Amino acid sequence: MTLQKHLIFTALGGIFLFAVTQQLEPFRNYQLATMAAYLCATAGLTILTGLNGQISLGHGALMAVGAYTMAFAQNGIGNLYLSLLLAMLATTAVGAIIGVAAARLRGPYLAGLTLAVALAIPAFTVTFDGLFNSEQGLPVSFTPPETLPIETWQALTAGGSALLVMFLLANVVSSRFGRAMRAVRDNEVAARLAGIHVARTQVLSFVISAAPAGLGGALLAFLAQNVSPGAFSLTLSLYLLLAIVIGGLGNLAGAVWGAFLLVALPDLTNSLTEGITASPELARKLDGNLALAIFGLTLIVVMLVAPGGLQSLVQRISHRIRKGRNHV
């Protein structure tokens, strides 16, 4: 029943994606592809934090794992779909390792540990620079098809991957396991009494959440045609967390909101700063930072005013409007 519904939604999404990519100009298609890559990661993190109540500041690092695997696979074998698959598998393995540790930790301790993971990423690339080539990073080579503009192809690939991720995760959410995840989040003791294996549920949640993050990272590498540690800084992890909080914790639709904001807001602030400042010095300082400041402020305000996120705000408002109508 729900499976059918999800299939129909995914098919509609696919048709929509195809139609849209034909219409958009190349730059917008590239942005769409970026949004799709972020969506994989935000959707994964939504599952973990929203549904299972575990926080992770390490999803940026998981994306890096996917991205570097992508680079190795592309430069070694060169089959795009195989590379994406390998990136997911590698990230799944790393996610399982972190997940085992995470299942024993709570709240601030887990946040601190995953923060340390995020900060260790550049160190890994420098320490093992024969493999990762330090800060310069690695190129990601591929042969684009001749029949399509490259951005359209990128948008179709990334968008298709994101749709697949959303389809699979939506089914996880509505499955028995999804209920177990929520039960563990709401009350571990009660969940245990209800016969749920808490630790196993938590590890598995981490794994399920890591795989799409790895895919998202691989897609980012595919889009940038290059991978370097700078792209996977702590800020990226904070971005992802922000995206899911603003979108609405535990809500896959919220993950879409979040991914959209991650692409749209920097774009908006960039055109804003270009518009208002004459001095290149000031423009350089504002560039990027303004978006970050707005993100940070939004994150704080949303947590204080609407902890349910944008999605819940939309729901609340539409609910109120409907109620208002009934009154009249």
Place this chain on the structure above:
Amino acid sequence: MDRFVFLTFDGLSNGAVYAAFALALVLIWRAARVVNFAQGAMAVAAAYAAYSVTQATGSYWIGFAAALGTGLMIGALVERAVMRFVGHANPLNEVIVALGLVLFIQAVLGMLYGNEFLPSHTPFSRNAIEVGGVPLLSRYDLFVFGAVAALVLLLALLFTKTSTGLRMRAAAFAPEVSRLLGVNVGGMLTLGWALASAVGALAAMLVIPTELGLNPHAMDLVFVTSFTAAVIGGLDSPPGAVTGGMAVGLILSYVSGYLGSSVTPIAVLALLLIVLLVRPGGLFSATVARQA
């Protein structure tokens, strides 16, 4: 052998800073049961204030005082304007809000000062004094030890000997009863945040010149390192934070000395992982409170 001695003193000097920063984390944890993930960013903001003041006045010490003052103010402001209003329904809320502060503060600093490293000076020489041909430690290291020792002493006096310290402890342990007894619990919380933030600012002032210089992210790694130190000591325990800080400073000094400085963040990660999984209570905490 010389190298080992040198690394030991260097590690202790860094460890003193980690101890101070870990103390700041413990202060807030005890007062509010919150791990202040924004502490690094707040401390960097105070260090930037010091930079501006030193630029304007030409005096390191006025800048130093400005850092402490700014630290106090930022701490009070963050508690009054933000943290006080965070809902406690979900223990993640405070962590997420603090991370929002990190993004916000770092971005504002970047807008004001740019993201490049700014030079950061020390008031004393960093050249190691040689004793019998072996370079031991520098005047600046001595300054660091002195500053952190004074800090530890002052905090100990404040909390055990003064009525304000008694009020602060009571407000943390039993807020409602304390109010009935006439303690301004909200005020004590603000004071706790302000103090912790000033302590963090002090740590930032001490450590930033020994690293790459002033940058919005200058305290990111120091934060995680000090968090590790605090966790080793048990988040509840000030003596634990100091001991943990010194231990972590030593370990990291040997790691970076013998394996290369790029390994440090990996070593921090490994250390934190080991402590969290092997010694769930911390070394000094009486309670097993990892599941906060």
Place this chain on the structure above:
Amino acid sequence: MTEILQVRGLVAGYGAAPVLRDIDLTVPTGSIVTVLGANGAGKTTLLRTLSGLLRPTAGQILLDGKDLRRVKVERLVRLGMAHVPEGRGVVAELTVDENLRLGGLWRNDVNAAVAEVYELFEPLAQRKRNAGHLLSGGERQMLAIGRALVARPRLLLLDEPSLGLAPKITAQIMALLQKLRTQTGLTVLLVEQNARSALSVADSGVVMSLGRIATATTAQELRNAYLGS
């Protein structure tokens, strides 16, 4: 002006439905007034509202004729009203001495006040440096009352001091209340389950039931009605 505390039409509660409904209560200066009632009648809620821990949705609370609605909880003790909460509220992590000093940190004469309490409760004097969690139930109750006295209050709100104590100790506490009343003119609002003890020292009392005052009369009449003697 002979009543230290006056409550009129008080309504208060925790959520939508009020727990206290339309409470009227007068406490004459220098008297001991007891509040009796079954579990869940709203006695603790009444004291918490008087102290400002709960904000009333309607009604007035007057201390010496002064409306307390806008007064902060932490100011009340300076106005002469001390509250020993249900469960005593000894801070387990602090020592006996620190707990006591906490009762009057704002006073210039806090040391003298603490010394007086040690004279009043000798067992506490022997345990100055012990942490609160090491005390017995009786010692805790002494500490809680002693700590309230450090503030030198004129009105003392006591929430079930007899809870978990041996009858002998309960009797000592009641005797102490009477002594303080005669010696210092202290007024006491005494919430009790143990009607026999409370009525042995009270001048008057009220009986609460389902958040209302069901009866308000002299202690003598309450003794006749409830203790049948």
